[in-house]
Amino acid sequence: MKCTDIESLLYDYIKNELSPARVSLVKRHIKECRSCERRYFETKGLSTLFNAESAAPPKKILKNLRKKYKTPFFPARLLRPAFTLMTVLMLAAGSFFAANSINKSKELELSSFLYDSYNISVEYYHDEQTNTTRVADFFEIASTNY
């Protein structure tokens, strides 16, 4: 391959844009040809220049972008899980209070039942007493008459 052909391939070689076959050709040539080797290093040197001249963008660009695209305190993407969590917590709290109130009403029910049962038994006792008295009276009357 001629030096002019190799020179036209040098940049593509540096940028890994050549086929494997051409890579070997160029590699072999620049090993053997000083002139092409020099051109190779000159071409490679251009990349160094670009890197050396590379500047960081001004900080105010990022500052302006941050100002324009400020994230809200509670960003929208968090709203759904937050809402779900709130609903779950409210349901749990509601269930807890509801359970408590059910228990309370059952207590009341039980208390009422016991109270009523007691009263009924007292009445029954009194009734029994009364009945006993009546039976006793009957025998007394009966014995008097006989």
Next chain:
Amino acid sequence: MEKRLEVIYKENSRYVFNIALGMLKNRDDAEDITQNVFIKLFDSINSFRGDANIKTYLYRMTINRCIDLIRQRKMQDNKMDRIAQKNSVPADSGFILWDLLDKLDINHRAPLLLSEVGGFSYKEISKILEIKEGTVKSRVNRAINRLKDLIDKED
């Protein structure tokens, strides 16, 4: 700012800025272009499917806006404006690279900057500039050779 946007900015801003700087040879213009392309990108970020598409869009927009600005400036008849622009070299540049790039045809400058500054392959550059890969290859090589000649003349 959302973390995703910050990441995109931090990964690409240096390349975008330096490509704009290489195209325009003017720091203020490069700064404006950089900010504007990121705003345009972030406003439509949800319409992109992947990072590769984002990069293609970002750099294509950078090059196109630079070319538009260059053409706009060329149309200005006011000689004083032209002189002012010619003198507005990057403040922190100690070398003439940007001056030399200015002497390249803009169609050759763009693929060269995408290759050297952006680190894109010829295939990626062809997608960004919407030209054939073979065209990218020939333009980049012409740009490099012209640049070498200009540097040799400077020496």
